[in-house]
Amino acid sequence: MSEKTQFYFLLTGANSGLGLSLAHRLLDDFLTTHPDNHHLTLILTTRSHSKGSATLALLSNHLHTRKVPTPRYTLAHHSVDLTNLVSVHSLAQTLYSSYPHLDAAILNAGMGTFLGIDWLNCFISLAKNWIRAVTVPTYKIQDVGCMTAQEAPLSGESIPTVFTANVFGHYFLVHEVVDLLARGGGRIIWTSSLEAYPWALSTDDLQGVRASHSYESTKRLTDVLALTSGLECTSPFTASFFCQKQSDDNIGFEKKQNQQVPKMYVCHPGICGTSIIPLNFILFNCMLLAFYIARWFGSPWHTISTYSGANAASWLxxxxxxxxxxxxxxxxxxxxxxTRSGKQMVKATDVEGEENRPEFEELGRECWKQMEGLRMSWREKLGQKAAQ
Structure with missing residues (x-):
């Protein structure tokens, strides 16, 4: 078998914060760990063309500064709004027509409907347990019930915003490009959080329409989906999710034989200093100081730098x-x-509730069942309305 030299990575939400740092890190780590004859095509997505152009300019300048020869990499950009299923479907079609396979899909894009901080709760939490308060906070105020209207041909339909941006948009996209991932032996890498609280997710409200902490609900759902994706209990639903869509008549027999079901992985960036919650300059720097204090007192999770936070996803x-x-x-x-001094590492993370395997597996089965039902329902709507 000939040596594989062409690699294709898809990264969503690459225009700022963790996503931009992850793009930098993927390039840096690939170039330092792969031989000179290996080529990386990094496919970036952002919500707009202008954000994509700015991201490409930043990355190109970074590579130019490092004097990296252009035969070693290609940067590409495609716009997508993950809360818009028509946009997601369009991206999938573009990927099929543009790339031979995908080695990894790094699902980084995300959002929260954060309104501010419950300061009384914040100060009480800090007084009780400083490290816990700045590692797994519960004092962020979020809007409830935000919905996003869909565009034609789904006009008149709407879908929960945070759920779709963080989970379902990615879920829908991955199924749509599962053939590309199978051709590359692809890895599906979900971005979760330390704030994936079990109490935030209810199977009676999987989309988090009524959730007071919709962001945390989506991160718990992310954990459950990824960690149960390879289990027998979820196989009736994962089988349809990973089912290849196209006949692949245009690829050779050997390549067909080498196809394999993609594997799901889940990671988190630790605690980074980002602007996901709107804070003014003074409060933002107070937040960073609080993070450093937690690290100095022994917290392994306060990576603070987004480049450091990108370590786990890049490794996977x-x-x-x-x-x-x-x-x-x-x-x-x-x-x-x-470490306290900032030395980077990748570390296994405890997932609350996973120790009770029967209950956790049943939760995974129910989540996969509902997600597949939603995917099929929306795909049917998209197909029917497009045909009208």
Whole structure:
């Protein structure tokens, strides 16, 4: 079998914060761990063409500064609004027509409907347990019930905003491009959070329409989907999700034989200093100071820098298959971590509730069942209305 030299990575939400740092890190880590004859095509998505152009300019300047020869990489951009299923479907079609396969889909894009901070709750939490208060906070105020209207041909339909931006848009996209991932032995890498609280997710409201903490609800759902994706209990639903869509008549027999069901992984960036919650200059720097204090007192999760926070996702995307197999990577939630001095590492993360395997597996089965039902329903609507 000939050596594989062409690699294609898809990264969503690459225009700022963790996503932009992850784009930098994927390029840096690929170029330092792969031989000179290996080429990376990094496919970036943002919500607008202008954001994409700015991202490409920043990355190109970074690579130019490093004097990286252009035969080693290609940067590409496609616009997508993950809360708009028509846009997601359009992106999938573009990817099919543009790339031969995908080695990894790094699902980073996300959002929260954050309104501010419950300061009384914040100060009480800090007084009780400083490290816990700045690691797994519960004092962020969020809007409830936000919906996004869909565009033609789905006009008149709407879908929960945070749920779709963080989970369902990615879920819908991955199924639509599952053939590309199968051709590349692809990895599906979900971005979760330390704030994936079990109490935030209800199977009676999987889309978080009534959730007071919709962001945390989506992150818990992300954990459950990823960590149960390879289990027998979810196989009736994962089988349809991973079912290849196209006949692939245009690819050779050998390539067909080499196709494999993509594997799901989940990671989180630790605690980074980002602008996901709107804070003024003074409060933002107070937040960073609080993070440093937590790190100095022994927290491994306060990576603070988004580049450091991108470590776990980059490792999952680039590590050899044997390395991931040896550590049973698909069944573990991986986090970017660091020492007091800031030395970076990747660390397994405890997932609350996972110790009760029967209950956790039943939760996974129910989540997969509902997600597949939603996907099929929306795909049917999209197909029917497009034909009208």
């Amino acid at each position: 995307a680039l590590a050899p298959d044997d390395e991931l197999k040896d550590v049973q990577a698909p069944g573990i939630k991986w986090g970017s971590a660091c």
